[in-house]
Amino acid sequence: MQKDLEDKFLKEFEKNQNIAHKICRIYTSNQAAHNDLFQEITIQLWKNYPKFRGDAKFSTWMYRVALNTAISLYRKSTRRVKTQDISDVAYKISSSPYDDTEELQLKSLYKAIHKLNDIDKALIFLYLEDKPYKEISETLGISSVNARVKMNRAKEKLKQMLNP
Amino acid sequence: MDKLEKYKKAWDNQPEDVNKISKKEIYKLSHSKSSSIVKWILFIGILEFIVFNSLYMFVDMKEAYIEYERLGLKGFVFWTSILAYGILFYFLYLFYVNYKAISISDSTKVLMTKILKTRKTVRNYVLFNLTYLGLTMFAFTVASIQVDFNDLTNKQLVLTIIFMLVATSITLGLFYLFYQLLYGILLKKLNKNYKELSKIDD
Numbered sequence: 001m002q003k004d005l006e007d008k009f010l011k012e013f014e015k016n017q018n019i020a021h022k023i024c025r026i027y028t029s030n031q032a033a034h035n036d037l038f039q040e041i042t043i044q045l046w047k048n049y050p051k052f053r054g055d056a057k058f059s060t061w062m063y064r065v066a067l068n069t070a071i072s073l074y075r076k077s078t079r080r081v082k083t084q085d086i087s088d089v090a091y092k093i094s095s096s097p098y099d100d101t102e103e104l105q106l107k108s109l110y111k112a113i114h115k116l117n118d119i120d121k122a123l124i125f126l127y128l129e130d131k132p133y134k135e136i137s138e139t140l141g142i143s144s145v146n147a148r149v150k151m152n153r154a155k156e157k158l159k160q161m162l163n164p
Numbered sequence: 165m166d167k168l169e170k171y172k173k174a175w176d177n178q179p180e181d182v183n184k185i186s187k188k189e190i191y192k193l194s195h196s197k198s199s200s201i202v203k204w205i206l207f208i209g210i211l212e213f214i215v216f217n218s219l220y221m222f223v224d225m226k227e228a229y230i231e232y233e234r235l236g237l238k239g240f241v242f243w244t245s246i247l248a249y250g251i252l253f254y255f256l257y258l259f260y261v262n263y264k265a266i267s268i269s270d271s272t273k274v275l276m277t278k279i280l281k282t283r284k285t286v287r288n289y290v291l292f293n294l295t296y297l298g299l300t301m302f303a304f305t306v307a308s309i310q311v312d313f314n315d316l317t318n319k320q321l322v323l324t325i326i327f328m329l330v331a332t333s334i335t336l337g338l339f340y341l342f343y344q345l346l347y348g349i350l351l352k353k354l355n356k357n358y359k360e361l362s363k364i365d366d
Contacts, residue, residue, distance in 0.1 A: 010187040017190070021183045039193050044268050046194035051269065065268050068275050071357050073200035073268070105174035119360045128175045141273030142364045150364045159167050
């Protein structure tokens with residue numbers, strides 16, 4: 001039974017792991033912290049997986065658990081990496097042939113997101129991931145109307161940072 | 165949102181394979197030790213319950229009882245101790261219930277509220293203990309003065325009162341600072357994010 005559960009978890013996690021990586025990229029600024037947060041997200045997902053009833057999609061649940069870990073549970077890594085900073089790390093994005101312009105845009109986008117506060121980061125992330133307002137408001141625990149208002153403000157902030 | 169659209173396209177097209185890890189690595193990570201603040205709050209909370217209840221071990225109880233009797237405080241100590249233990253178990257129960265209620269699958273706001281509630285339970289327990297300590301010190305001062313009233317000069321009387329007041333204030337102040345620092349550091353990020361999130365619905 002435990003083995004079945006574990007297999008199912010590993011399969012789902014492997015398929016959806018990019019969600020966790022993207023969250024780590026926006027909430028941390030060096031590789032050591034990225035790995036730390038990724039580890040904590042993995043622990044939390046596995047620990048709570050038996051309670052996951054499957055009435056929502058695994059990915060939807062994963063967004064929530066991973067964001068909650070980044071915003072509420074995770075304490076910044078005490079380990080320091082000497083050389084890497086946001087611009088190096090934002091991110092070793094491309095290993096495959098990839099559009100240069102888009103790569104630059106992606107780097108600027110990560111750099112700008114890094115300057116937002118934790119809650120705005122979550123809002124922008126969920127917007128970029130095409131999440132409907134209903135899901136955004138349920139994930140964060142705020143009203144749909146206020147999520148919309150706050151989202152517009154966060155987008156404005158982001159736009160200004162991208163095009164000063 | 166035109167300006168953002170092109171960035172969003174870049175976001176959608178970002179490659180997936182850069183940090184990809186295998187099932188084996190996921191398994192290893194998921195079984196490693198958590199260092200979440202909820203775990204810290206649990207550890208520190210339990211430690212506080214233990215520390216405050218093992219203080220008696222450092223007092224020679226036999227001698228203390230003789231002193232209670234001399235000061236006429238035996239009844240006071242007996243009843244307040246029973247009350248204090250009753251309250252201790254009540255707090256332990258609350259702490260357990262609050263801790264168990266924390267679920268990472270809740271919405272961010274509910275999760276934060278529950279974490280802060282657990283920490284507040286311990287804070288209230290500590291506050292209760294400090295008040296209890298303060299009251300006991302006050303009762304002893306009053307009782308000592310009453311018993312030894314005829315042997316004390318006015319100067320000694322004033323000095324005893326001042327000494328007890330200063331000692332009580334310093335003890336309580338130090339505990340207060342210690343807790344502010346401990347939980348201040350631990351919950352700095354969470355408190356900041358909680359305020360930010362609460363502002364949205366205000």
